[in-house]
Structures are given as structure tokens and as C-alpha cells.
Amino acid sequence: MSSGAAPALKVNNVSKTYGGLRALEAVSLTAFPGEVVGLVGDNGAGKSTLMRIVAGAQPPTSGEIEVDGQARVFANPIDAVEAGISTVYQDLALAMHRDVVANFFLGRELVSPGWLGRRLGWLDRPAMTARTRDELARLQTRIPNVEVMCRELSGGQRQALAIARAAAWCRRVLLLDEPTSALGVKQQHEVLELIRRIRDRGVAVVLVSHQMQDVVSVCDRVTVLRLGNVAARLGKDEITVENLVAYITGARVADRGSALQEDS
Numbered sequence: 001m002s003s004g005a006a007p008a009l010k011v012n013n014v015s016k017t018y019g020g021l022r023a024l025e026a027v028s029l030t031a032f033p034g035e036v037v038g039l040v041g042d043n044g045a046g047k048s049t050l051m052r053i054v055a056g057a058q059p060p061t062s063g064e065i066e067v068d069g070q071a072r073v074f075a076n077p078i079d080a081v082e083a084g085i086s087t088v089y090q091d092l093a094l095a096m097h098r099d100v101v102a103n104f105f106l107g108r109e110l111v112s113p114g115w116l117g118r119r120l121g122w123l124d125r126p127a128m129t130a131r132t133r134d135e136l137a138r139l140q141t142r143i144p145n146v147e148v149m150c151r152e153l154s155g156g157q158r159q160a161l162a163i164a165r166a167a168a169w170c171r172r173v174l175l176l177d178e179p180t181s182a183l184g185v186k187q188q189h190e191v192l193e194l195i196r197r198i199r200d201r202g203v204a205v206v207l208v209s210h211q212m213q214d215v216v217s218v219c220d221r222v223t224v225l226r227l228g229n230v231a232a233r234l235g236k237d238e239i240t241v242e243n244l245v246a247y248i249t250g251a252r253v254a255d256r257g258s259a260l261q262e263d264s
């Protein structure tokens with residue numbers, strides 16, 4: 001956690017309406033370098049909407065986003081990537097008709113050394129293939145052939161690929177929207193370990209999850225969303241499965257002051 005440092009990510013009073021539907025209402029969230037912040041809530045609470053806004057995939061209706069203390073307006077996801085934000089979307093955002101290596105390097109392809117690369121933009125497939133294999137191996141992912149089309153992968157393999165890709169490129173902030181929902185037990189465990197390693201590199205991680213046990217085991221703080229509003233903010237000692245479930249369902253209601261209080 002910080003000792004007076006600026007948050008890597010600061011979301012200030014972000015609201016989002018879709019037609020007449022208020023998906024988010026003045027939601028604020030901070031994530032400091034080297035911590036994992038959980039974002040939980042029932043289906044439709046607004047978690048993915050907030051992740052898409054921070055990732056530059058959708059504009060907020062109102063509110064601001066700061067990265068490293070600097071206000072940012074993202075016109076598209078590339079702007080957010082350039083600000084140091086990597087994202088694993090709930091729908092994974094993979095190109096199904098391209099192979100594993102191409103997906104790993106989507107938008108960041110390596111060109112060949114020498115004039116072939118400089119002049120003709122030839123891609124350095126051997127280097128890209130080797131790097132893809134290395135990063136997938138770190139997650140103990142079972143993707144035997146990185147030259148198969150993404151559409152031929154299982155759900156869990158696709159999820160592992162999306163996570164490995166985001167993890168490899170993230171610099172300041174990593175947004176994970178339900179990263180372990182399709183994974184086997186061993187891969188889930190690997191993803192939690194990977195999250196800890198990325199956190200230890202000084203990245204701020206925001207983890208959206210319905211897996212309460214994962215949230216308890218890896219998160220330093222948690223924000224609970226309910227119907228687009230912040231329902232509670234929990235510190236490390238308060239993160240228990242029982243507490244999470246109670247605030248998510250509305251069985252327990254935080255006093256207004258503590259739910260609305262900004263993190264610091």
C-alpha cells in the first residue's frame with residue numbers, strides 16, 4: 001500500500017447511464033501500486049461497466065479517471081493501454097480466427113530485425129512464438145500448440161491466454177473481470193499466484209470476481225457494488241466470505257459514512 005504515494009488508479013464519481021438505466025451512480029475507487037482491490041457485487045451491479053470505462057472501451061456519462069495522479073480521458077482502449085492499463089474483459093476480447101501467438105501479440109507485433117522488419121514490416125514469428133510459449137508456461141497453461149486458431153481452444157484455455165496476455169503487458173494497472181470462472185482448480189491457483197507476483201511488481205490490480213474464496217485470499221481491500229452504487233468498502237480484516245455475501249445481497253448495510261468514504 002501507499003505511504004503518501006499517488007494512487008495508480010483513481011476513479012472519481014463515475015456515473016454511467018444506458019438510455020434510462022443507471023448502471024453506475026457516482027462510483028469512486030482507488031488502487032495503489034502494489035495492492036489488489038476486489039470489486040464485487042451481484043449480477044448487473046455495474047462491475048463490468050466500470051471496468052470497461054477504466055479500460056477506455058466506453059466513455060463515462062460523468063466523472064473522471066486519474067492514472068498516477070494525472071487526469072485522463074480515454075477515447076479508446078489504446079489510450080488506456082498507453083497509460084499503462086491492461087485488461088482481461090469478461091468476454092476475453094480474443095480474435096477467434098487468429099492463432100494463439102497472434103492473439104498474444106495483438107496490436108504489439110514484433111517486427112523482424114534488419115531491413116525486412118523496418119522496411120516491409122515482416123513479423124518476427126519465431127521470437128513471438130517463443131515468448132508466447134514462455135508466458136503460457138508460467139501460468140502452467142495447457143495449450144499444447146500455440147499455432148492453433150483461438151476458436152479451437154477450450155473456454156479455460158482461452159481465459160488463460162487472455163490473462164497471460166494482459167499480465168505480460170501491464171505496467172501500472174491490471175483489470176481482471178472474472179478471470180478464473182472457466183479455469184480448472186490448478187489453473188485458478190496459478191492465476192492467484194500470478195496476481196500476487198504482478199502486485200509485487202508494484203502494479204495496482206483490480207479483481208472482479210464472484211469467487212468469494214479468491215477475493216478473501218488475494219485482496220487487500222474490497223469495494224462492494226449494489227445496483228450501481230458503492231454499498232460498502234472493506235479493509236483487509238473485514239474481508240470474510242460472510243461479510244462479502246452479506247453486503248452483496250444487502251442483508252447487511254454499511255453506514256452511509258463508511259460506504260461513501262474515499263479510500264486513502
Ligand SMILES: Nc1ncnc2c1ncn2[C@@H]1O[C@H](COP(=O)(O)OP(=O)(O)OP(=O)(O)O)[C@@H](O)[C@H]1O
Pocket residue numbers: 018021023041042043044045046047048049050090
Ligand atoms: N451496453 C449496454 N447497454 C445497455 N445496458 C447495459 C449495457 N451494458 C450493461 N448494461 C446494463 O448495466 C447494468 C450493469 O451491467 P454490468 O455488465 O456492468 O454488470 P456486472 O456487475 O458486470 O454483472 P455480472 O456479474 O453479471 O457480470 C446491467 O443492468 C446491464 O443490463
Ligand SMILES: [Mg+2]
Pocket residue numbers: 047048049090177
Ligand atoms: Mg460483469
